Amino acid sequence: MEIAENAALVVVDVQKGFEEQYWGQRNNPAAERNIAALIDLWQRTGRPVVFVRHDSSAESRSPLRVGHGGNDFKDFVEERRGKGNGSELLVTKSVNSAFYGEPSLDVWLKGEGVAQIVIVGIQTNMCNETTARMGGNLGYDVVFPLDAMHTFDLEGPFGWAATAEELTRATAVSLQGGRFARVVSTGDVLEGAAAE
Template sequence: MTRALIVIDMQRAFDDLDFWGATTNPDCERNVAALIERWQDADEPIVVVRHDSTSVHSPLHPDNAGNELMDAVAAVDPALFVTKNVNSAFYGDPDLQVWLETQAIRELVICGIQTNMCVETTARMAGNLGYDVTVALDATRTFDLRADVAGLGIVTRTASELMATTALDLQAGGFAQIATTAALIGENRT
């Protein structure tokens, strides 16, 4: 057992487009479910990560229904279940890195929500920690962003632009390889 699937923040709150805004990649959930099925069939470990916001106004706060995992992920009996309240799964409870080291896992496949936030941050940290990281880009999704940035004014990016930028940053920066779900589930692992 040398690789794990890390499923990040697949929570019901992310279906609330009135709160988050426009999204992209409607196949994300289907692709995450396909990866989960592949990992279960191969009896490989799955790590489920849930974001527990500390803000009572967030739909991701533990007291809100949006904190619940989506059905395909809620049905998983994970090898490890991590809760966090920051962007990286490596700053959660229990300690992801300690568990990975204990299990001698060096290869990570990461999927989930949001591509350019928690998925990217976790992938960057994993790469910096020396793991062999692959992000299943089509098993992620994110939302349009708009912010007033000092020195730049109003900056906007679509969800599709953010996904492409994340893929470029991760792969060109040497943090992770980018793959499709089809390529990952089609692998012949022995």
């Protein structure tokens, strides 16, 4: 797989609040290791990295609320911020899509001449999927390494429920089947990025 020399890594909502029991059962315990490996390669090769933080309202009960410790990035992400040789951006948002954050992700990417984005982080079927769909709609070549993210079991309407793994598979099928993104592995991305 080809990863552009200026492909942007978009690291979505890797925040301490997702470690709380509030969310329930998660999948993919390797997610953090794979996210770290991708950040390290991006920073080493001077590619742009975008760190996205979800700021829930301070009045909410969300573990991601502003002023709560869960709003902070997980340590392995915070330790890497500002360490790369390439450009870096912090986007804050209060909705699912990183394209509806501040400052404008789309404006920044276009200003950097970026046409390809690689999306990692939390949650697979929520903010990651929404950002991927919008990125595809906006004309970006979206790469979605499925093992560099995770999600949680979820209950829905009509008494339906889905496990984190079922939701992950549904997201993968929807994104690739709908041509919003290419769903790949971390290994695919690491190999493609190192070959440039």
